[in-house]
Amino acid sequence: MARTDDEAQASRYFERVISERQVVICVGSGGVGKTTSSAVIGLNAALSGRRVLVMTIDPARRLANSLGIEALGSEMQQIPLERFEELGLEPKGELWAMMLDMKDSFDRLVQRHAPDPKTRDAILDNRFYHYFSTSLAGTQEYAASERLHELVQSGEFDLIVLDTPPTTHALDFLEAPERLVDAVSSRALQWLYKPGVLSGRSGMGIVSLGTNYVMRTLGKFTGGELLSELGVFLKTFSSLFEGFEERARGVIDLLKSSRTGFVVVTAPDSLTVEEALYFYEKLDRDALHVDAFIVNRVHPRWVSEEALALPPEALAAALSEPPLPALDPALNPTDLAEHLLENASQFELRATQDASSIALMGDRLPKTMPILKVPYFNRDIHSLAGLNKARTALFGYF
Ligand SMILES: Nc1ncnc2c1ncn2[C@@H]1O[C@H](COP(=O)(O)OP(=O)(O)OP(=O)(O)O)[C@@H](O)[C@H]1O
Ligand SMILES: [Mg+2]
Structure with missing residues (x-):
């Protein structure tokens, strides 16, 4: 695809902005190329000398394939140098990747913040905890964003590129900290203590699936068992509540600060573009920094009139x-x-x-917003070579 001066300028500008960010988050509708774009941005930064981690929460585990590693787990892995050498690339930095497992992230949170091993085990084994950590809307996304915060604070990486999940509600991920502050605030406890909850009559409050669901899930136990388990849960889990609010604020601050930039990924068709503009408006309204739009799978013009x-x-x-x-x-x-x-x-x-x-x-975007295009390749991107081809297109290196 021929590049105009404007496009080359947009690539340079985007690259410069990214070089100043510590966190870059790729958002967009399902299937548009968020995971691919995250890897491409990470690859480019690693080649230019930064120590980069690409974090994906993609259940399809496509990232591992495209980076040329066997499998991606919740432990971070460095992409071996040989993979780059095979392509004649010499990274000045390092490229790492990991998969963000939501349940695992939440368990880690408990492990980190439980006051002692006994409390930790009591929480991890508790059925109410299982319910909270797997069913409550936003808790897992929260745990994931807290993991991001933890990694940023550790200073281990110069740049963390975060992929977001394939849902139409990708922004849930960003709203999770706020939602959880709400959920663990005293209202949650009030809800649990509310008369009628244990008899299944109350159906409102923070548990988005409704009390009936809670009661159905837990209803296999006798009232006595349920009460004592709830008692243990409240006693132990509430020991974690205190730090939650403060840490959630930390995540929100990180996302809103100039350390974090967002990249909106879209396909070129008008319907997906509308969705992308919706994402943009929402991010912009929340005073988050949008660094660029990536239009992926653009049909190149290659046949002359x-x-x-x-x-x-x-x-x-x-x-x-x-x-x-x-x-x-x-x-x-x-x-x-x-x-x-x-x-x-x-x-x-x-x-x-x-x-x-x-x-x-x-x-419909500010004149200064870089709009970067990646052509529609005739095959899927499932190797480091493919990612490098997309990188070449995105950043204009020929
Ligand atoms: N420019 C491109 N040309 C051809 N194939 C592409 C291109 N970009 C991405 N693909 C392929 O399209 C598929 C979807 O891309 P990707 O997984 O990055 O999208 P996603 O937005 O992360 O999807 P999901 O919302 O499901 O997580 C992948 O198989 C990828 O290899
Ligand atoms: Mg994906």
């Missing part, structure tokens, strides 16, 4: 003189040429549509 205007007979003659060995001799060359021209003009149409929806998107 002269070629499209060719009479099928002329193309047929070119195809059969000398005959292409791969072509079936039974095929009528003119029919084939007609199909090829039709195909090329459809492709050209897609390229035109993409260009116009990207232009309309640009009109």
Whole structure:
């Protein structure tokens, strides 16, 4: 895809902004290329000398494949130097990757903040804890964002690139700290103590699935068992509550500070662009820093108007003189040429549509917002070589 001066300038500007961030978060609708973009941004920063961690919460575990490592677990792994050497790349920094397992993150939180091992085990074994850590909306996202905070504070990495989950509610992840502050505030305890909760009559409060669900989940136990388990849960878990609010504020501060930048990833079609603009408005309203838009899978314009205007007979003659060995001799060359021209003009149409929806998107964004394009490659990106190709397109290195 030919790059204009504007595009090259946008890439440089984006690269400079990223070089000043400690955290970059890729957001966007499902399937647009968030995981790929996170890896590409991480790769570029590692090549330029930073120690980078790419954190994904992608359940499809695609990141591991594209980075050329066997599997990705909740422990971070460095991408071996040989992988880069195979491609003739010499990273000046380091590239690490890990998968953020939500349940695991929440357990770690308990392990870290429980006052003693006895309390820790009592919480981890408690059925109410299991309910809270797996079913309460926002708790797992919260645990994930706290893990991010922990890693940033550890100073182990110069840059952490965070991938977000494939949901239409990707922004939940960002709202999780605030939601959890709410959830663990005294209202939560009030809700649990509320008359009628244990008999299943109250259905409001912070438990978004409703009391009936809680009661159904826990209802296999007798009232006595339930009460004593709840008692243990409240006594032990509340010992963690105190620090929660303060740490959640820490996460919110990190996300809002100039240490963190957001990248909105989108496909070029007008519907997805609308969703991307919605993400942008929301981030902007919350005073979060949006560093760039990445438009992924853009149809490149590669057929000239002269070629499209060719009479099928002329193309047929070119195809059969000398005959292409791969072509079936039974095929009528003119029919084939007609199909090829039709195909090329459809492709050209897609390229035109993409260009116009990207232009309309640009009109609705601040003039200074970098809009970066990655072409539609003819195959999935599932190797470091593929990521490097996307990097070349995104950052304009040829
Ligand atoms: N420019 C591209 N050209 C061709 N294939 C691409 C391109 N970008 C991404 N892909 C492929 O599209 C698929 C989806 O990309 P990716 O996993 O990055 O999207 P995602 O936004 O993270 O998806 P999800 O919302 O499911 O997490 C992957 O198989 C990836 O290899
Ligand atoms: Mg993903």
